[in-house]
Amino acid sequence: MNPKTVNALIAGLAGAIVVNILNETMRRFDDDAPRLEKLGMDAANKLLDKAGQSAPTGDKLYWGTLAADLLTNSLYYATAVSGTQKAARTTGMGLLAGLGSLFLPKKLGLITAPTTRTTKTKVMSTTYYLLGSWVAGMVAETLSNKKLFQR
Secondary structure (H helix, E strand, O other), X not given: OOHHXXXXXXXXXXXXXXXXXXXXXXXXXXXXXXXXHHHHHHHHHHHHHHOOOOOOOHHHHHHHHHHHHHHHHHHHHHHHOOOOOHHHHHHHHHHHHHHHHHHHHHHOOOOOHHHHOOHHHHHHHHHXXXXXXXXXXXXXXXXXXXXXXXX
């Protein structure tokens, strides 16, 4: 695998981890915090239902959703850090992901409360994704500058 691709994937994973750490931490301390895991579980339930499969429940659904979230966000952020103008790309794509978490659930027939319950919830949700993209950008830049995983 190309070293630049490896660096982008590592950076993307770092950004995705930040989003999940923020979500898992803040939901325990703030009633207005987004509940991204609930949105993900609703999406998994609906997707599996459309595929004619029954969704897992409890911890299996939670951990499966978390794994899918890490994978998809890692790939998304890896795309954000690829190419030129990383600062603009990561900022733009982070904001796009955050705003997507506010506006896409309704259009997709998913529950909306986990990300739109209050103004504070909306701001926090958007901020999580923006911070995740910035971390991905910083990790990508660090890996590139340190020539880690380079030939």
